[in-house]
Amino acid sequence: MTDSKETSIIDKLQNLYLLLSAQFGNCTGVSPSRFRLLQQLYHADEISQAALQKELQIDSAAITRHLKQLEADGIVARRMNPSDNRVTLVRLTDHGREEIVLYRKEMERFLAQMLQDFSMEEQQQLSRMLARMQSNIRNYTEGE
Amino acid sequence: MTDSKETSIIDKLQNLYLLLSAQFGNCTGVSPSRFRLLQQLYHADEISQAALQKELQIDSAAITRHLKQLEADGIVARRMNPSDNRVTLVRLTDHGREEIVLYRKEMERFLAQMLQDFSMEEQQQLSRMLARMQSNIRNYTEGE
């Protein structure tokens, strides 16, 4: 029986992800999701929640909650799009912009450690494999 | 700036994991964690929660809650270890054993789809890379 072998990739993926989230949070002070969200805001100046949702691939409910918290923390400011009252536009506050610079530094360190012994070639290979799995899973959905 | 490039592995890992969890659940009817837990029980006959915790690398609080639910669903039976009243021994019920056979079938299909275009060689490579990252992250913790 190769049972345990066959599942091992899912197991490894899960163990890695859980460890990654926990450690990333410890090191940078924000969760990976929140960091990614801030990263988008950092590059985008001002952006709608729907656009954030598309980038991050996270449920829009989760986006709403992150932003609510970030707004309460003074990291982010929101306003309605005057030309379409359905959409909310989000941007970093000046304070937020300062904070994220620190997060980014920590993240750099973390990432460097995580990939310390990976060659460029390996990193690309890994990236491609992850992307392939993702697309395979997506197709499974449709095929159901 | 190669900013978005540099984070892309974490991004990809997260996107993949979230998609994986959601889809795995849809397809098999159980979450990856719960499946792994059942898998352990399937192979172990009777096992303590602490041992499960070590295998799965999941917080023991989460183990308790999974088992509570599984017990309520009649999948699992728990009893105290008569020779050490601290430990709880867990085993699949007959019903549970039948159920898991079905889950396993679904899981096989899911996994096959996820890795459909991966050669054996690639799968091993991927496994090794995931393990390396995990160990790199662990070391980071200690280094702090």
Next chain:
DNA sequence: CACTATTATTTGATGCGTCAACTATTGACA
């Protein structure tokens, strides 16, 4: 034997994600 770890499990608070249901706006078209 009493005292102090250590170990196993549980519970409560919290973070983050999902889905489903609901509101508000906008767009399109008979």
Next chain:
DNA sequence: TGTCAATAGTTGACGCATCAAATAATAGTG
């Protein structure tokens, strides 16, 4: 223009994980 569909965001219920604190039982030691 009135109606209906699509889009953006929010909220509530829920699943699953984490940490910290509490409880029990056992082990080790002077």
